[in-house]
Each structure stands twice: as C-alpha cells, then as structure tokens.
Amino acid sequence: MAMNRVQVDRWFSEYESMLLKTKISDPSHIWNVDEIGVQNIYATDKVVAGTGENAYSITAGEKGETSTVVVAMNAIGDVVPPVVIRKGKIVGKCWRNGAPLDSPVTVSPNGWITTEIFVQFGPLFLNFLQKKNLLKDDCAHVVVLDNHYSHLFNLEFLNMMKENNVHVIGLPPHTSHWLQPLDRVNFGVLKKAWNKEVRTFTHDTVGKRVEKSDFFRVFSPAFDMAMTVENAQSAFRCTGLYPFDRNAIPKDAYNPSTVFERPLTTLQTPEQEQSASVDHPVPASVG
Numbered sequence: 001m002a003m004n005r006v007q008v009d010r011w012f013s014e015y016e017s018m019l020l021k022t023k024i025s026d027p028s029h030i031w032n033v034d035e036i037g038v039q040n041i042y043a044t045d046k047v048v049a050g051t052g053e054n055a056y057s058i059t060a061g062e063k064g065e066t067s068t069v070v071v072a073m074n075a076i077g078d079v080v081p082p083v084v085i086r087k088g089k090i091v092g093k094c095w096r097n098g099a100p101l102d103s104p105v106t107v108s109p110n111g112w113i114t115t116e117i118f119v120q121f122g123p124l125f126l127n128f129l130q131k132k133n134l135l136k137d138d139c140a141h142v143v144v145l146d147n148h149y150s151h152l153f154n155l156e157f158l159n160m161m162k163e164n165n166v167h168v169i170g171l172p173p174h175t176s177h178w179l180q181p182l183d184r185v186n187f188g189v190l191k192k193a194w195n196k197e198v199r200t201f202t203h204d205t206v207g208k209r210v211e212k213s214d215f216f217r218v219f220s221p222a223f224d225m226a227m228t229v230e231n232a233q234s235a236f237r238c239t240g241l242y243p244f245d246r247n248a249i250p251k252d253a254y255n256p257s258t259v260f261e262r263p264l265t266t267l268q269t270p271e272q273e274q275s276a277s278v279d280h281p282v283p284a285s286v287g
Contacts, residue, residue, distance in 0.1 A: 002174035004257035011172050011179070012246040015144075019244065022140040022167055027075035027242050029134065029141045032235075033125070033151075034071060034182045035113050036190060038219070039064035040210035042198035066111045067215065069223075070121055071182060072128075072143075075242040077229030080128045083121050084219075086212055087111035098216035102128075115157075118150040122160045129164075141166045144241060146176045178253050181235035190226035197222045 024030065041064040049055040070083035081103035086095060088107040095105045104124065108114050129135040143166055145151040152158075152170045161168050176183050197218045198210055210218050240248030 001257055001260045002172060003178060003253060005254045007172050008175060008249060009246060012240065015169060016244055018142060018167060018169055022142065024140055024142055028078060029139060030075045030236070030242050031072055031141060031143045032181045033143055033145055034180060035068050036071065036187045037066045037068050038194050039066050040198070042195045042202060068111055068113050070113065072125055073182065073227060073232050075233065075236040077232035078132065079227045080125055082223065083124065084215065085111055085113060085117060092212055094213035097213050098220060100220065113150050115150045115154050118154055119156050122157050126164055135164060143168050144171065144180070146171050146180060147173050178249055179239050181239050181241060184239055185231050185235035186226045189231060190222055193222035193225040194219065
C-alpha cells in the first residue's frame with residue numbers, strides 16, 4: 001500500500017527541493033546510512049546431487065547470534081568505517097581483532113541498533129567528513145535515512161547534524177526496498193558474500209561458528225566486496241537519488257499498491273466519501 005506512485009512522487013519533489021535549497025550538487029555530499037544484521041552461522045544452500053544420493057554440509061551446531069553493522073556511503077563510493085554492534089554488556093578485548101582502522105565495536109543487549117548508539121555514530125561520521133575535507137561551512141550535506149526509530153526519532157542526532165550543516169531526510173515508510181541505495185544493491189551483495197565467507201570459515205574449522213574474536217576475519221572480505229565504488233554509484237543511480245531521476249523506479253514497483261486504490265464515484269462528493277469511510281472503514285485511497 002505504501003509503495004505507491006503518489007507518495008513516491010511527493011517524496012522525490014521534497015528531496016529535489018532540498019537539493020536545490022541547499023545547493024547540493026556534488027555526489028560526494030549525498031549520503032545514505034543504514035544498518036544490516038548478520039548471523040555468525042551460515043544459511044545452507046541448495047546443492048545438485050544424483051537421484052537417491054545423500055548430500056551433506058558442515059554447519060555450526062550452535063544457535064546463531066546476530067550482529068548489526070552501521071554503514072554510511074555517498075554517491076561517489078566513499079564509505080565510512082562501519083560500526084559493529086555485538087550482543088553483550090561490555091566489549092571484549094579481542095573483539096576488534098582485524099578490524100579496519102577507525103572501525104569501532106560496541107554492544108547492546110540484543111546486538112541491535114539503539115538511539116544511543118546512533119548518536120555515537122554521529123561524531124564518527126563527522127570526523128570522516130573532516131578527514132576527507134568535506135566538512136565546510138558553505139558546503140551542505142544530505143543524509144538519506146529510513147524511518148527506524150533510532151534515526152528520525154533521535155533529537156540529539158538530528159541537532160548534531162544540523163549544527164554541522166548536514167541535512168537529514170527520511171524515506172517514506174515501507175519504501176526502502178526500492179528507494180534506499182544500500183538496500184537496493186550493497187546489502188544484497190554483502191549478504192551473499194558474508195554467507196560465503198562464513199561457510200568457508202565453518203568448513204575450514206570443522207563446524208566452528210564465527211566467534212566475536214573471529215568476526216572481522218570473516219566480515220572484512222565480504223564488506224570490501226560489497227562496498228565498491230561501482231556498487232555505490234549503481235545503487236544511487238537505480239534509486240534515482242543521484243543523478244536525480246524520479247523515473248529511475250520501474251513502473252512495476254508500484255503494481256502491488258494498485259489493489260488498494262479506490263477512486264471516488266461520480267455519485268459521491270469528497271465529503272460524502274469521507275463520511276462513508278468513517279461508518280465503513282476501508283483502505284485509504286492512494287491513487
């Protein structure tokens with residue numbers, strides 16, 4: 001219902017207005033930030049075998065544990081060192097083994113993103129802009145986020161961005177699978193590469209799961225494969241965020257929402273239609 005042309009066109013108009021108002025035209029100033037969850041055991045794949053033959057795969061016997069990775073990239077392919085969130089109360093001494101420079105590791109009770117952790121991400125992001133010489137008073141940035149509570153219901157983070165001339169715009173609800181660059185390209189590649197690396201690790205260690213001290217040994221190759229310049233530029237291009245193109249979203253992306261469209265009949269005024277919808281609630285018109 002949410003991924004309908006009216007809502008998406010309205011959002012693209014707001015996004016275009018923001019770019020024009022802030023005079024942002026440099027792709028290095030257009031960012032997408034999001035999180036992805038990865039498990040330390042791999043999902044088994046289908047295999048080809050002869051009829052009647054048994055096929056075996058070595059898997060870790062333990063139950064999997066999820067880690068969350070906060071990722072930020074811009075439209076030319078610059079990538080901020082990822083923030084890794086592990087399940088726990090304190091960060092272990094060996095948890096940063098093999099981690100990229102400036103890539104922090106933190107904890108939450110369930111390994112998921114929280115409002116407080118996203119606030120901690122703010123200075124890391126700004127420091128990266130400073131190192132790249134992109135944080136200037138006369139050069140604004142825009143960050144595109146989904147509507148997760150830790151992002152847009154986070155006044156401290158939003159104020160921090162505003163003070164540094166970084167504008168934040170949220171995607172419409174339930175549209176990130178088409179409008180968010182990281183979701184469209186990079187995270188799909190990362191999931192496949194991660195699963196491959198975990199499978200290799202499990203086979204090499206005869207069924208061992210990826211421990212916290214082994215995380216970056218497995219994650220870094222998968223992350224490097226996913227976060228290439230080519231993937232980043234393709235992701236922003238296919239979502240229409242850069243170069244700006246509201247027609248980059250294919251027409252069939254809106255097809256599922258058409259079943260919820262309910263045009264007004266010629267016998268009813270808008271006021272009558274609204275009154276009828278109160279007495280007999282039906283899905284709202286989105287066409």
